[in-house]
Amino acid sequence: MSELEFRNVSVRFGRGRHSFLAVDDVNLIVPPRSIVGLVGESGSGKSTLARAAVGLCEPVTGTILLDGDPISHARGARAAARQRVQMVFQDPYACLDPRRTVGQSLLEALETAARRRGERLCRNGSAAEVTRLLESVHLSASYAAVMPATLSGGQRQRVALARVLAAEPRVILADEVTSALDVSVQGSVLNLLKELAAELGFSVLFISHNLAVVRYLCDSVAVMKSGRLIEQGGVDQVLQNPREDYTRKLLAAVPRMGHALFATGGNENMSQPIPQGAP
Numbered sequence: 469m470s471e472l473e474f475r476n477v478s479v480r481f482g483r484g485r486h487s488f489l490a491v492d493d494v495n496l497i498v499p500p501r502s503i504v505g506l507v508g509e510s511g512s513g514k515s516t517l518a519r520a521a522v523g524l525c526e527p528v529t530g531t532i533l534l535d536g537d538p539i540s541h542a543r544g545a546r547a548a549a550r551q552r553v554q555m556v557f558q559d560p561y562a563c564l565d566p567r568r569t570v571g572q573s574l575l576e577a578l579e580t581a582a583r584r585r586g587e588r589l590c591r592n593g594s595a596a597e598v599t600r601l602l603e604s605v606h607l608s609a610s611y612a613a614v615m616p617a618t619l620s621g622g623q624r625q626r627v628a629l630a631r632v633l634a635a636e637p638r639v640i641l642a643d644e645v646t647s648a649l650d651v652s653v654q655g656s657v658l659n660l661l662k663e664l665a666a667e668l669g670f671s672v673l674f675i676s677h678n679l680a681v682v683r684y685l686c687d688s689v690a691v692m693k694s695g696r697l698i699e700q701g702g703v704d705q706v707l708q709n710p711r712e713d714y715t716r717k718l719l720a721a722v723p724r725m726g727h728a729l730f731a732t733g734g735n736e737n738m739s740q741p742i743p744q745g746a747p
């Protein structure tokens with residue numbers, strides 16, 4: 469159970485006259501065992517804030533803390549703490565090497581995580597660890613032999629999630645993780661994330677444009693506009709009774725808020741991998 473805190477975090481891109489603050493003095497807490505939604509129009513700085521927490525960009529000011537310990541600008545021992553914060557992206561292709569099988573990708577993630585903990589992965593146990601990771605995302609062990617190109621979008625996102633779980637994260641930053649998926653499988657991936665968060669006890673910063681999904685999944689929600697956090701609170705409070713006009717406009721842009729904008733079931737068959745060479 470861990471708490472991620474952004475304290476007065478600012479991220480600037482570019483230099484001199486052409487530089488601009490993509491994230492401007494943001495204070496946000498992702499409490500232990502909670503799912504916090506992060507919403508806002510495109511370009512408002514949501515991804516940049518999350519990327520700063522995993523070291524993909526460095527804040528110019530402010531601190532990012534995990535359980536009170538700074539993890540930004542981390543080196544050495546603190547880098548080990550930083551691996552406890554993991555990010556899952558919209559495009560799961562990005563983290564899967566197309567030339568490696570699913571099993572090889574998962575093994576690599578397990579080896580990296582072990583190395584960062586200063587341990588070595590036991591050769592005999594590694595196949596069992598790969599199977600355990602696959603089963604945790606409801607894929608059978610036979611997926612270890614499959615190449616990523618033959619997976620469906622939902623299966624690929626499950627493998628991306630399994631890779632992240634190899635690091636035994638305490639916080640997962642989920643950046644539009646279902647927006648590239650067919651609506652029929654979005655719900656099953658969201659439910660898996662929710663189930664894993666409850667079971668393994670990690671917290672989630674969930675970035676999404678889909679406010680119906682945010683309402684379904686999240687305990688609280690924070691709203692970003694032009695790099696600043698302008699409103700945050702319980703999900704019902706912010707989405708039903710927003711304080712800010714900007715939040716009201718975001719809500720107004722969702723035509724069917726209150727109706728299911730995604731399917732919660734999902735129709736993927738996870739028991740058997742798609743055969744190699746399948747279309």
Ligand SMILES: Nc1ncnc2c1ncn2[C@@H]1O[C@H](COP(=O)(O)OP(=O)(O)OP(=O)(O)O)[C@@H](O)[C@H]1O
Binds near residue numbers: 482
């Ligand atoms: N590496 C970069 N270099 C320069 N500018 C960047 C970089 N990454 C992001 N930006 C800019 O920072 C601003 C915030 O981008 P960011 O991707 O964080 O927004 P976002 O709210 O996540 O948008 P979206 O919902 O479309 O993903 C945008 O103006 C974007 O163009």
